Amino acid sequence: xxxxVESGGGSVQSGGSLRLTCAVSGRTFAAYIMxxxxxxxxxxxxxxxxxxxxxNHVKYLDSGRGRFTIAKANDKxxxxxxxxxxxPEDTAVSFCEVRGRGLTHAHIVASMGLEHEYxxxxxxxxxxxxx
Numbered sequence: 246x247x248x249x250v251e252s253g254g255g256s257v258q259s260g261g262s263l264r265l266t267c268a269v270s271g272r273t274f275a276a277y278i279m280x281x282x283x284x285x286x287x288x289x290x291x292x293x294x295x296x297x298x299x300x301n302h303v304k305y306l307d308s309g310r311g312r313f314t315i316a317k318a319n320d321k322x323x324x325x326x327x328x329x330x331x332x333p334e335d336t337a338v339s340f341c342e343v344r345g346r347g348l349t350h351a352h353i354v355a356s357m358g359l360e361h362e363y364x365x366x367x368x369x370x371x372x373x374x375x376x
C-alpha cells in the first residue's frame with residue numbers, strides 16, 4: 246500500500262507564496278516521478294510541475310515556469326513545490342501524483358506531464374489565492 250500525503254496549502258493574498266510538501270511512503274517504494282496536478286473548480290486537473298527520482302529531470306507547465314519551483318528532499322520520496330506570486334486563478338486543490346513503475350531514461354521527460362503515467366495520489370491540499 247502506497248500512501249501519498251500532501252500538505253502546506255493555505256490562503257494567501259495575491260503575490261504571496263506557499264510551499265507544498267508531498268510525502269510518499271509504503272512498501273519499498275521508489276517514486277520514479279512525482280508531479281503536481283492542481284484541480285481548479287470547474288476544470289480538469291492540470292499538470293504544473295514534475296521531478297524525477299534522481300532530480301536530474303524537472304518539467305514545468307509554461308505558465309508556471311518562473312513562478313513555481315519543484316525540488317526533492319534527500320530521502321527522495323519527499324518533494325516540494327514552491328509557489329510564488331500566487332494569483333486568485335491559482336486557487337485549486339493541489340494533488341501530488343507519483344509513479345512507482347519503472348521508466349527508461351528516454352521516457353522520463355516524455356511521461357512527466359501526462360497524468361495517465363502516474364499511479365497514486367493523495368487527498369490534495371487546498372491553495373487559495375485572493376486579491
